[in-house]
Amino acid sequence: MHLSSLFASFIVLGSLVAAHSGGHAELVNRAQHEARALQARKCAPAIAEFERVRRERRELRMGKRQEPSTTATAPNPHYSTIQNSTCVTAPEVIEGPYYIGNEYIRYDLRETQPGVTLVLDLGVIDTTTCEPFVNAFVELWSANATGQYGGYEGGDIKKDTFLRGGHFTNDQGIIELTTIYPGFYRGRTAHIHTMIHKDSERQANGTIISSSGTLTHIGQFFFDEPWNDAVYATNPYTTNTQERTLNSEDMWIEMAGDGAFVNLENLGSSLEEGLLGYITVAVDGNATYTYENQNTL
Ligand SMILES: *[C@@H]1O[C@H](CO)[C@@H](O)[C@H](O)[C@H]1NC(C)=O
């Protein structure tokens, strides 16, 4: 059972799924998972100190209500340090069929997609050092409010880029990305895919070279069901005609354990003003994973 409290956060361990073939995950064995859990637990004191400072700043109410950035400059993260770990869990989750490489480097992924704004405040910890993972490229991709992925509409590969892309963590290992709360689609509960890359090359046109550097993590983020219910009761999520799958029915959550739940709160006084989500992702900064899907922008 996922425990949610105001400051509780959950560490997401590095991907347990190193590679998959034919669309099926090959889960790395239990022993390897437990080794990772131990590795992350070792970092608990360091993470607790990050959280202490972060909480102090939060109590000063710094930044919480700042508007999501629509510019190319880095938004100030709502939380200035990486948060505590209250739980170390079994993760991780497959790439899935909807990755597209070489996406744009940007802080705001929304483009014109309607839906509840979601500002994700992500902290990344390198479990090999227990230090913030600085200059990691955090990439996200997710379905829109009616459960469709940019670039994969109607079965054709298109050049749409909505709700895709990412940016680099700052010197505190933190990044703030703005997207929308993802819609559900057949067989899957609400989730956001992520990859965390090290030493990624930037191209002159503002895109990343996905195959450059090292891929250190492949994962998915989830949300507590009451938040899904609340968001899915609003427009345009209500127009989603696909069959809904609950967290309790999602096979990837089951495999991931409790690890990848985002802590959410309202950015303003109501859901319509958007949500602030925060999560700490603990990755083995020296891990190397490969992604399967070779589609590129
Ligand atoms: C943060 O971690 C420390 C040490 O592990 C623990 O004592 C404290 O209760 C944690 N705080 C929260 C809010 O979970």
Ligand SMILES: *[C@@H]1O[C@H](CO)[C@@H](O)[C@H](O)[C@H]1NC(C)=O
């Ligand atoms: C990870 O790589 C760095 C160099 O990039 C090295 O200093 C460190 O020892 C490595 N950690 C592990 C656990 O291998």
Ligand SMILES: *[C@@H]1O[C@H](CO)[C@@H](O)[C@H](O)[C@H]1NC(C)=O
């Ligand atoms: C989601 O994307 C699909 C494909 O581009 C589009 O037809 C649909 O209108 C989008 N949903 C919303 C709510 O805009």
Ligand SMILES: *[C@@H]1O[C@H](CO)[C@@H](O)[C@H](O)[C@H]1NC(C)=O
């Ligand atoms: C960006 O530049 C690279 C290298 O020239 C090119 O392969 C890629 O297609 C470009 N991407 C876009 C979106 O223009």
